[in-house]
Amino acid sequence: xxxxxxxxxxxxxxxxxxxxxxxxxxxxxxxxxxxxxxxxxxxxxxxxxxxxxxxxxxxxxxxxxxxxxxxxxxxxxxxxxxxxxxxxxxxxxxxxxxxxxxxxxxxxxxxxxxxxxxxxxxxxxxxxxxxxxxxxxxxxxxxxxxxxxxxxxxxxxxxxxxxxxxxxxxxxxxxxxxxxxxxxxxxxxxxxxxxxxxxxxxxxxxxxxxxxxxxxxxxxxxxxxxxxxxx
Amino acid sequence: xxxxxxxxxxxxxxxxxxxxxxxxxxxxxxxxxxxxxxxxxxxxxxxxxxxxxxxxxxxxxxxxxxxxxxxxxxxxxxxxxxxxxxxxxxxxxxxxxxxxxxxxxxxxxxxxxxxxxxxxxxxxxxxxxxxxxxxxxxxxxxxxxxxxxxxxxxxxxxxxxxxxxxxxxxxxxxxxxxxxxxxxxxxxxxxxxxxxxxxxxxxxxxxxxxxxxxxxxxxxxxxxxxxxxxxxxxxxxxxxxxxxxxxxxxxxxxxxxxxxxxxxxxxxxxxxxxxxxxxxxxxxxxxxxxxxxxxxxxxxxxxxxxxxxxxxxxxxxxxxxxxxxxxxxxxxxxxxxxxxxxxxxxxxxxxxxxxxxxxxxxxxxxxxxxxxxxxxxxxxxxxxxxxxxxxxxxxxxxxxxxxxxxxxxxxxxxxxxxxxxxxxxxxxxxxxxxxxxxxxxxxxxxxxxxxxxxxxxxxxxxxxxxxxxxxxxxxxxxxxxxxxxxxxxxxxxxxxxxxxxxxxxxxxxx
Numbered sequence: 001x002x003x004x005x006x007x008x009x010x011x012x013x014x015x016x017x018x019x020x021x022x023x024x025x026x027x028x029x030x031x032x033x034x035x036x037x038x039x040x041x042x043x044x045x046x047x048x049x050x051x052x053x054x055x056x057x058x059x060x061x062x063x064x065x066x067x068x069x070x071x072x073x074x075x076x077x078x079x080x081x082x083x084x085x086x087x088x089x090x091x092x093x094x095x096x097x098x099x100x101x102x103x104x105x106x107x108x109x110x111x112x113x114x115x116x117x118x119x120x121x122x123x124x125x126x127x128x129x130x131x132x133x134x135x136x137x138x139x140x141x142x143x144x145x146x147x148x149x150x151x152x153x154x155x156x157x158x159x160x161x162x163x164x165x166x167x168x169x170x171x172x173x174x175x176x177x178x179x180x181x182x183x184x185x186x187x188x189x190x191x192x193x194x195x196x197x198x199x200x201x202x203x204x205x206x207x208x209x210x211x212x213x214x215x216x217x218x219x220x221x222x223x224x225x226x227x228x229x230x231x
Numbered sequence: 232x233x234x235x236x237x238x239x240x241x242x243x244x245x246x247x248x249x250x251x252x253x254x255x256x257x258x259x260x261x262x263x264x265x266x267x268x269x270x271x272x273x274x275x276x277x278x279x280x281x282x283x284x285x286x287x288x289x290x291x292x293x294x295x296x297x298x299x300x301x302x303x304x305x306x307x308x309x310x311x312x313x314x315x316x317x318x319x320x321x322x323x324x325x326x327x328x329x330x331x332x333x334x335x336x337x338x339x340x341x342x343x344x345x346x347x348x349x350x351x352x353x354x355x356x357x358x359x360x361x362x363x364x365x366x367x368x369x370x371x372x373x374x375x376x377x378x379x380x381x382x383x384x385x386x387x388x389x390x391x392x393x394x395x396x397x398x399x400x401x402x403x404x405x406x407x408x409x410x411x412x413x414x415x416x417x418x419x420x421x422x423x424x425x426x427x428x429x430x431x432x433x434x435x436x437x438x439x440x441x442x443x444x445x446x447x448x449x450x451x452x453x454x455x456x457x458x459x460x461x462x463x464x465x466x467x468x469x470x471x472x473x474x475x476x477x478x479x480x481x482x483x484x485x486x487x488x489x490x491x492x493x494x495x496x497x498x499x500x501x502x503x504x505x506x507x508x509x510x511x512x513x514x515x516x517x518x519x520x521x522x523x524x525x526x527x528x529x530x531x532x533x534x535x536x537x538x539x540x541x542x543x544x545x546x547x548x549x550x551x552x553x554x555x556x557x558x559x560x561x562x563x564x565x566x567x568x569x570x571x572x573x574x575x576x577x578x579x580x581x582x583x584x585x586x587x588x589x590x591x592x593x594x595x596x597x598x599x600x601x602x603x604x605x606x607x608x609x610x611x612x613x614x615x616x617x618x619x620x621x622x623x624x625x626x627x628x629x630x631x632x633x634x635x636x637x638x639x640x641x642x643x644x645x646x647x648x649x650x651x652x653x654x655x656x657x658x659x660x661x662x663x664x665x666x667x668x669x670x671x672x673x674x675x676x677x678x679x680x681x682x683x684x685x686x687x688x689x690x691x692x693x694x695x696x697x698x699x700x701x702x703x704x705x706x707x708x709x710x711x712x713x714x715x716x717x718x719x720x721x722x723x724x725x726x727x728x729x730x731x732x733x734x735x736x737x738x739x740x741x
Contacts, residue, residue: 053741056679057719062741063654075588077639085611088738089623089632091654099621101588103637106617108608121606129599131591131639140741141656166589191720203653203722 025214029076029134029168032067033205040184040212043068043134047183047213048159049170053190055140060190060205062086065136065172066095072168073098076133079126081105083119084141103132116142120154127161127169138172147173155181176210185211232352233378233463234340236323236359237371237385238315241336242267242277245315246305248367259369266293267307276307279369312336315368320466322362326355329465331378337385339378341463356391375399380457383429386410399457404430411451417444429455470506472573474499481520481565488517488566489554493546495571496553500546503573509542510573513549518568533562540638541593542576548594549573555601590639600637627696628705629737630657653740655724661735666725673712676725678736683714683721691727706730711740 001009010017028042036042043049053059069092072078078101080087085106093099103126107118116139123137139147155178162169171178176185187208238244242265262285267276273293287296296302316335323330326349329341342355349355356372363370373384375394380403384392387406394402406429408421420443426432432455440448453459474495482488503509517533537552591599600618607617619634667675667682671691675682690710697703706729714721722740727733 054718056716056721058722058740059719060653060741062656066654077588077590085659086657086738088630088655088657089621090629092621093623095654102620104619104621104634105603105607106611106634108611108617110608110611111606113606118607122603125599125602125606129591129595131589131596133589189719 023213026166029068029072031064032071033064035205036064036186036207039207039209040186040215043168043170044183044214045133045166045168046163047168048155048162048178048181049168049184049186050176050178050182051170051172051186051188052174052176052210053140053172053188055144055174058190058203060188060203061140061172062091062138063205064186064188065138065170066092066097068170069102069134069136070095070097072134073101077101077103077131078134078136079103079105079132081107081119081122081126081135081137083107083115083137083139085109086138086141114146116146116150120150123158123169124161127158127165127167130165130167132167134168134170136170136172140172140174144174147177148175150177152179152181155179159183182211183213185209232342232374232376233381234326234342234356234359234372234374235333235378235381235385236319236338236340236363237373237382238319238336238363238368239371239386239389240277240279241315242307242312243279243282243305244336244368245312246308247279247303248315248318249308249311250303250305259367261303262287262299262301263303263305264296265305265307266296273306318366319363319368322366322368323359325362326359329463331463332466333378333382337382339382339463341465342374352393353391356393360391375402375457377457377460378463379454379459379461383410383454383457394457400429400433400455403455403457404428404433408432408451408455411454413447413451417447417451420444470575472499472502472508472510472575473570474572475568475570477568478566481567483565485554485557488557488569489550491569492553492571493550495569496546496550499571499573500544500549503544503575506575507578508575509544509578510549511539511542511576512574513537513539513553514572514574515553516568516570516572517562517566518570519562519564520567521564531564533560533566539597540636541597542579543594544578545594548598551598552601555598555605559605593639596637596639627694629694629707630659653722655738656741657738658736661726661737664725664734664736666727666734673710673725676712676714676723676734676736678714678716678721678723683716686713686715686720688712695729704730709737 007018026045028044030037030042051061051064053061069078069080080102082105087104105122107115111118119137119139123135126132126135158169159178159181176182187210189206190203243263246265247259247263260281262279262282264275264278264282264287266273268274275287275289275291275296278287278289282302285299285302287299287302296304312335319336320330320332320338323338323340327340327342327345331339333339345355349358352374356374360370360372371385371389373381373388373392373394375381375384376396376399380394380399383403383406384394387410408426408429409418421432432452435452437449437452440452450459476491476495514536515534519531519533521531535556543549603618610616616634620637622633622635624631624633665677666673673685673688676685688710691708693708695706697705708727708729710725712723712725714723724737724740726735726737728735
């Protein structure tokens with residue numbers, strides 16, 4: 001049996017066996033950082049995004065998240081699942097997060113369930129509830145060896161669930177774990193660029209787009225200065 | 232048709248009823264008066280016919296009245312009047328479901344559809360009068376085609392009066408205009424014109440009356456003619472939405488409890504829907520078989536209430552809220568009775584806004600939040616809520632905040648920041664650390680069990696507060712330091728607690 005005949009036989013039995021699964025761009029939520037928005041136009045809706053950066057050195061991943069939340073809360077209800085209870089309200093307010101449209105879930109230490117498991121369960125519950133434009137899960141404070149144990153099937157399930165919702169699902173981590181399940185992977189790294197007197201006046205943020213499902217080629221980097229202020 | 236049950240000299244009757252349970256006996260024919268006013272200047276406020284007969288008049292002082300030895304004197308008491316009025320209302324309530332509490336001592340009844348129950352209008356009036364008399368009251372009853380005519384007929388004529396349809400003006404014609412609700416100046420004006428009766432007022436030309444007394448004058452004339460038709464304002468009895476279930480044998484499992492709860496909530500929600508109401512607060516009481524030692528304050532009961540951010544009448548929403556909460560509790564004794572109460576409120580009718588951002592459904596989000604609380608816990612070790620909308624506390628103390636209930640109805644508009652600040656990633660609680668100083672500046676900081684060299688430091692930033700309260704006082708010196716780590720440079724905020732003389736790592740700029 002030649003390949004064409006074999007293909008026909010299979011297609012008669014399984015019509016979708018050779019169908020190409022097309023992914024549409026359902027729009028993006030701008031991050032509020034012009035250089036990132038110029039590269040990828042923001043965080044994709046109906047897809048899983050990972051923002052990665054070191055937990056030991058200042059990388060700027062939390063600043064990107066806060067900037068994203070400040071833009072997203074202008075037109076959407078947003079939720080932050082904070083596995084390490086590390087969100088700073090003063091920074092959030094200074095960035096302009098609209099707290100009236102913001103749900104903060106602090107994964108507690110009073111429950112026997114590990115924080116990572118709590119965060120994933122809450123993310124699942126919020127995704128099912130529908131109505132949040134952006135759901136951010138901050139697991140950047142958790143030890144990398146714990147996060148690495150998450151099976152790929154969990155990431156796959158999240159990516160398939162979020163595809164059916166009109167939300168953007170964002171994970172803040174130290175390293176990327178979702179592999180091909182992620183619609184966008186951004187790696188950030190920061191270096192203090194100048195010290196003005198006794199104060200850090202600015203930082204250089206190095207952004208690397210590791211993966212973007214909708215835009216190729218993917219490996220693009222941009223370096224720009226991030227101004228600092230005490231809040 | 233409308234009936235009016237009127238008690239003449241109401242304060243006096245109320246005092247007599249309160250004093251003498253057998254007021255229907257000889258006491259009702261005994262001279263009695265009610266005094267009111269300041270203690271040293273009490274005057275007659277109300278009196279009965281027997282008192283009038285012996286020459287007592289309204290406004291007489293206590294001293295003047297006491298000259299008459301046979302009179303009974305009472306001090307006016309609001310509680311006696313309220314009790315007598317409630318008794319009168321109860322009497323009227325037995326005749327019609329629509330009863331208006333018009334004034335103290337006056338009630339109006341809607342008699343529509345009661346003919347088959349009580350017979351002709353005269354019979355109904357007679358029964359009404361008899362019932363009021365059995366309660367110890369001397370009353371007047373009048374029946375007319377509109378509430379106001381019935382009221383003035385009852386106030387003006389003793390015994391039973393049935394005003395035929397179309398003869399309202401004729402029946403009321405003999406009554407004094409003083410019965411009408413008007414200011415003293417208007418009454419004085421009418422008397423100045425020689426208008427003393429309803430008939431005289433009814434006969435005045437409309438246009439001239441409006442010119443002189445305005446629309447209020449026209450309304451008075453219509454009342455005198457018996458032509459004012461207004462809807463009755465019946466008193467709605469306060470309704471309680473409570474469902475109770477007593478188990479034959481006390482139950483121990485959640486399944487049995489939820490099975491009953493589901494049924495009770497179904498009944499409760501049906502009742503609410505029938506009354507076009509919803510609930511915003513649900514109260515659950517579980518009576519336990521023996522004393523629950525864990526919760527001494529509640530004794531043998533477990534009580535919990537749920538305050539909803541929206542009026543709900545959906546059984547499933549309420550049931551899920553209760554079920555999710557009960558799953559977290561364990562009871563030390565079996566449950567013998569379940570009482571569930573819904574506090575009624577008008578349901579929400581909100582028009583969808585095309586321009587509003589998509590938001591989670593109010594009913595759905597409450598269940599979602601209850602589920603999340605089940606996963607992460609309700610509060611942390613400092614009793615601050617774990618789920619909600621953050622609110623920065625009104626204090627200068629760093630990292631002071633509360634979490635309020637998340638709601639999709641109170642969204643506001645916040646201004647965007649012109650510059651994104653470099654964000655702090657908090658360590659909660661702050662991690663204690665050791666810092667080696669070079670002069671007054673940090674030189675080495677212990678981070679993740681290793682001493683890291685400080686590349687640059689800015690500070691100290693001194694702050695303090697609550698110094699007037701020793702238990703709450705805080706005083707700190709903040710430093711922003713750049714530490715060299717194997718992953719690169721880390722910018723950290725450290726502070727020295729001057730009260731406890733210890734160094735802490737507060738967070739990392741990230």
